[in-house]
Amino acid sequence: MAVEKEYKVIGTRPIRHDGVDKVTGRALYGADYQAAGLLHGRVLRSPHAHARIKSINTSRAEAYPGVKAVVTAADLTASQDKIVDLGEGAVNLKFMCDNILAREKALYKGHAVAAVAALNGHIAEEALELIDVEYEVLPSAIEVRAAMQDDAPLVHEDMKTDEMGKQSENSSNIASHFQHKKGDIEKGFAEADVVIEHDYVTGTVHQGYIEPHNASAVYNADGEITIWCSTQGAFNARGQVAEILQHPVSKVKVVPMEIGGGFGGKISVYLEPLAALLSKKSGRPVKVLMSREDVFESTGPTPASYVRVKIGATNDGRITAAEAYIAFEAGAYPGSPVGAAAMCVFSPYKIENGFIDAYDVLVNKAKTNAYRAPGSTNVAFATETIIDEICEKIGMDPIEFRLLNSAKEGDSRVDGPVFPRIGFIETVEAAKDHPHYSAPLEGKHKGRGTATGFWPNFAFKSSVSINVNPDGTISLVEGSTDIGGSRASIAMQAAEVLGISAESVHPTVVDTNSVGYTDVTGGSHTTYTTGLAAYEAAQDVKSQMIERAAKLWEVDAKEIEFADGIFRYVNGKEEEIDFKGLAEKLGQTGGPLMGRASVAPSGAGSSIGTHIVDVEVDVDTGKVEILRYTATQDAGKAIHPSYVEGQIQGGAVQGIGWALNEEYIFNEDGQMTNASFLDYRMPTSYDLPMIDAVIVEVPHPGHPFGVRGVGETPIVAPPAAIANAIYDAVGVRLTELPMSPERVLKALGKI
């Protein structure tokens, strides 16, 4: 159980272990892979959002000088419908395979159709133009509400709806429909003095990591496949590759290179199976890279959505009922984060009467993927702006309203689970007490808004092993790829247990043959779960070291204590030795010493943040300027506060981008028209003020140091907070994301 303690390492801000490599250009990311005889791969993609592939002729490309291999779906063994569990939810194998290379139909613009390996990337690109594909262009379903209609073009002709667990008779783009009910919704709305209901629309948004996807592979003659790639989870990538290639999982080794951002988008494999197939065919190492255009069009963004929320409250500020209709675009295959959206839509409020009606809908767009608190941002935009409107109607401060309606330990969510100890009230109070909240905001067209974001957090599985070095340091071996400083946050937990400095831990992220199974860096689980594995592995080291001290002093191990990095025998003779001293003597006390742990905890401890934003709206251009931004968040216990702040700041800024600029723009044929960083405009340094990150610590009882994952929550609140600030500034409520200059001007009635 977590208790308030003094820590020596936890809560400090050491230089991250991989820092020097990353500021000198020495850190090797996936695309930096080099090998003798390396071939370069590129992928041919469908120009159509929906088309039947009538034929593919690769002969001209194969004959082109410098081309060493060409693959199409014919090289990929056709997979049957089969549900496989790869660690983070079950997936349909046929869908997963068909997304790697289109078989009968191309289901979105950018869908891979063929891949080429050649002596260099230019030759590979030229060869792509020599592949003759005959398409029969089909009408496409490109917007969620239209796609749900009975007469909509079907993405999959044989797709039946999973209708509350039962299969529908008719084919439909609705892959699944589910509901959550709690209490008596009609009675709840009847008790309300104020009922507010709006429709909300959000566009497709990309994670926007700066590093494009990449994969290199060597397929050896003995069937051993090695893959080097940028992935959020090497084991998860290994599992997908093995299933897609129908190859024994033990004959696939994934080497996780440094990863240039993921945010949920680097969990699915796209290029890895292609690199392996091209290597098999050519007998050489192959590196396949995506262009930025490929990344936008062919990897999983977060879904566009249509959401309708209705909330009732009494004049004294109590929520009496809440109802949501949530329809998410899954993309070309089922599996949008609509389930997570349903978990989040009314959390973390105490709702006695609730109803959630949710739909996972196929459209002719790339299969969506996780993006930082997937689903939560879309629905928080609705709930948190309606709460602001209710507060306006009943004349209550939104911060007070949140305090009054906060869920507490033991309350249940509308979707069922009971809240453990959460830090909602504490983050709201931190916002209320922050000087920003009471600072005067003067001038025309300026406004302030607040909103809260919720993410349940997840607990996956992780393994860590620790080797004790003779100089009193430890080598920590882990399987969690480090996207934002997790080597440090994991190493520090082992250091704390062993009473050594953070610098005395040498963390290494290793391949799938070199550490126990570890799930993806995602779900805000890494510092929590892999940190827990490091804690347990360090405990294992500690117990073994006590045995060694007992051997050294020829005493009973039960009489040795370990505290503050010192082993002490206090019963009779005074003996003590520090960790380093004992590490030096491992050779004479039994030889090498290693600790290990594999963990699969449950109950990650939800994460909550409350944001305050000041904006200025230019009523002539519609541009919204962020003047000041404060984000409070419950971290449980911040292991490395700088990187917790970094998560909060980075997440808030992704939320700001989503709020104001970012969206895929599709033409009527379902083709994305802004697939570049120029036209899909993410925030730059010049668009932003400093982001004041306020860490609140309400220890998570399920972790020895009280850690809660922090990565995902901070993206959730910004769009709603900014919408509320825009209303405060100019008196219009926007219900569509992004709140671009055009939409602001429309709302103002200027265009």
Add this chain to the structure above:
Amino acid sequence: MADKVHVKTVINGEAVEFLCEPRDSLLEVLRDNLMLTGAKEGCNNGNCGACSVILNGRLVNSCLVLGAEIEGKEVETVEGLAEPNKLHPIQDAFLENAALQCGVCTPGFLMAAKALLNENPNPTEHDVRFWLAGNLCRCTGYDKIVRAVLDAAETMSTEVNA
């Protein structure tokens, strides 16, 4: 395929010769011919700045320069920023300020910051934000990067005045 071009240039203070295709970008030459993989490809069309290097004292996106164009010129890349066993103050400031998360944009930011401080040793926060707007970072929200560059400027001006 056109004949390869022979290029003589100076990279990080050392004379370098290489062969490249006329169509190869400087970024491709650095990464694939010279194994200087510190410069990253994020977009290959000049929008993200991950490939930033300094060419004859000027900050450029190496994806928008041809390899053949650097004949007789001088290129500075992230690999040349530190002295042997001593990091550059900008590198130190990035580490101290935790100004990187995934780190893939970091080489570009370091080179952009160096070009800024060469030109303007005492920038304001506004100057830093304006100058760095050509470099995209998706992890940090820029807060800690801007602070790191301001810190580095202070350290460097103290060193100059000392």
